[in-house]
Amino acid sequence: MNETLRILVADDDELDRQTVYLALTQAGVNIEMSEVSDAKTTISILRNTTFDCIFLNARLPDQDSISLIKKLRDAEIKVPIVVITEQGDAQIAVELMQSGATDYLDKSRLSSATLTQVLRHAIRIHQVEMQAASAHQKLKESHEQLLRKNQELEKQRQQIQLQNLKLLEVSQLKSQFLATMSHELRTPMNAIIGFAQILLRPKFGKLTYQQADMVERILNNGKHLLLLVNEVLDFAKLEEGRLALQPEFFDLANLTKKVVGEVRSLAETKKLSLIVKINIDNPVVFNDPIRVKQILLNLLSNAIKFTESGSIWVEVKNLQENRIAIAVRDTGIGISSQDFQHIFEAFRQLDQTITRKYPGTGLGLAIINSLVQMMGGKIFLESQIGVGSMFKIELPRQISLSTTNKTSEGVQFDGSGILSTVQKSRNQNSESRT
Numbered sequence: 001m002n003e004t005l006r007i008l009v010a011d012d013d014e015l016d017r018q019t020v021y022l023a024l025t026q027a028g029v030n031i032e033m034s035e036v037s038d039a040k041t042t043i044s045i046l047r048n049t050t051f052d053c054i055f056l057n058a059r060l061p062d063q064d065s066i067s068l069i070k071k072l073r074d075a076e077i078k079v080p081i082v083v084i085t086e087q088g089d090a091q092i093a094v095e096l097m098q099s100g101a102t103d104y105l106d107k108s109r110l111s112s113a114t115l116t117q118v119l120r121h122a123i124r125i126h127q128v129e130m131q132a133a134s135a136h137q138k139l140k141e142s143h144e145q146l147l148r149k150n151q152e153l154e155k156q157r158q159q160i161q162l163q164n165l166k167l168l169e170v171s172q173l174k175s176q177f178l179a180t181m182s183h184e185l186r187t188p189m190n191a192i193i194g195f196a197q198i199l200l201r202p203k204f205g206k207l208t209y210q211q212a213d214m215v216e217r218i219l220n221n222g223k224h225l226l227l228l229v230n231e232v233l234d235f236a237k238l239e240e241g242r243l244a245l246q247p248e249f250f251d252l253a254n255l256t257k258k259v260v261g262e263v264r265s266l267a268e269t270k271k272l273s274l275i276v277k278i279n280i281d282n283p284v285v286f287n288d289p290i291r292v293k294q295i296l297l298n299l300l301s302n303a304i305k306f307t308e309s310g311s312i313w314v315e316v317k318n319l320q321e322n323r324i325a326i327a328v329r330d331t332g333i334g335i336s337s338q339d340f341q342h343i344f345e346a347f348r349q350l351d352q353t354i355t356r357k358y359p360g361t362g363l364g365l366a367i368i369n370s371l372v373q374m375m376g377g378k379i380f381l382e383s384q385i386g387v388g389s390m391f392k393i394e395l396p397r398q399i400s401l402s403t404t405n406k407t408s409e410g411v412q413f414d415g416s417g418i419l420s421t422v423q424k425s426r427n428q429n430s431e432s433r434t
Ligand code: ADP
Pocket: 302, 303, 306, 330, 332, 333, 334, 335, 343, 348, 349, 350, 351, 359, 360, 361, 362, 363, 364, 365, 366, 389, 424, 425, 426
């Protein structure tokens, strides 16, 4: 204790005050001592001046020391208080400590050694108390902060929950609307297609070349429109979980050849070679033939649509564990690996500008994704910009009946850059069931 300590001695007995002064200075403690002789002055001096310690006589003339200490503590005057008691004041001493005194000292023990020891002890205790109080205050503040944060988070959580509910409601309304609209559009579309076909039959009268050309256009546009409507209807049903697979045994090799036959003229128009490789021991599978055809048609029509020159390969083969693979490969524009994930989201097209070169709804791959998941299969995509793409679907040879009514979400990627897992579909030429 080399620094000068500011000490206040509150005692009405001048001799006692001198004793304290002498005892401390004799012990080599540097002190700057102030003296007061009553409680009133003690309070007023303490309000304006800071001290390192107070030595307080337990019996000041104008106020008892217990209520004085309480008053000081209530006024947030934080200073070590050592009370100098008379002999036999042990009971009072306990009460003094309870009221906020730091220590007490019997008047008969006012020696240099005891006084210095008590002073040091009181200052140390006070420091520890101050540290504890400040730590406690900090803890209290952070606890309050946490509480406030928690309340804010809870409020935000409730808001998000509410927004989610609203979004869900809107999404359900949208799905219902899509389903109703596309369903309603199918009836007149079928009538337009049917009547156009009838008009083209020679037995209903010969049309001029120009008339026949126009009716053919009505027929082709009508068919195209119906495909789009079917795609929207399938998507809406899948979203609502209302699309069920209707599995049966069928010949996958035959179905593949039939689908390839249907798109061959499209490929020929673009001068693309269409190569089919069927390498399967037993072509009979148990699945929904209409949905498998839909998947294959979508993959093939996308391959043709996004390929300007070169070839398209369709390969069907056996895999281990009673699984089969259907792959469609092209030498088309390719897909960048960043877009692998996005193209399986509904309405996503890599070129979303109004003037885009390739038409479509952007629902094909989203539908394929859901269908393949329902079938318990997986889709893999390998693609490189400017080189081409390969969509490969792996399916169980026999789909499980329990999976036929449920859709699962998401596409798995193997994350290896050019080589990734994905899925795709489109509904051109589909024979959608209603
Ligand atoms: P749509 O063909 O109606 O646009 P899809 O869901 O079938 O919708 O495909 C989504 C997008 O994926 C396409 O717009 C296209 O950008 C990309 N894509 C699909 N297949 C291929 C492919 N074989 N080659 C290149 N890009 C493709």
